Amino acid sequence: MSGNPGSSLSALRPTPPERGSFPLDHDGDCTKHMQEYLKCMQLVQNENAMNCRLLAKNYLRCRMDHQLMDYDEWSHLGLPEDTPSTVDRATNKNNNVNNTNNTNNK
Template identity: 65%
Template sequence: MSANPGNRTQLWNPTPPDRGSFPLDHYGDCKDQMQKYLKCMKLVRNENAPNCRLLAKDYLECRMQHDLMDRVPWNELGLPESEPKKAE
């Protein structure tokens, strides 16, 4: 039995990710940040919550520091450059 229904041959052209490869964190360098982010996303039911974005920023910063991804400006990742300043 073939995995292709109807025995049609189709050319499949995979497309690479926009930012290239994304190496796995084999040594768990950023595991804590990842787990905090995933817990936050579960808590807000995958909504675009500001507190989860800050945790995502922490996670991505950890990955950049451990050379698990290239250093990219925050605005290109859709994240704020710095935390908002509180009015006194």
């Protein structure tokens, strides 16, 4: 038996998340954005697709707008800045994925 049975528990100290708290969306303000992102990730089999990254930005932007997280630069969050070429490419890819799904569902 060890000398002090309770000492190992006192050594464990919880550490806060790197970017602070991430409150739950109790009012469902950003649920639609979250579901779109998760559906996209499922469609691309969890690959790091640009169209899904833009949906992630929409979700995080919603959370920022509803004060569910602090505002931060996209580069700090590992996401691209909003440029016309990035948005156009992702929109075209997203339309292609949606068109493929629509033809498969018929």
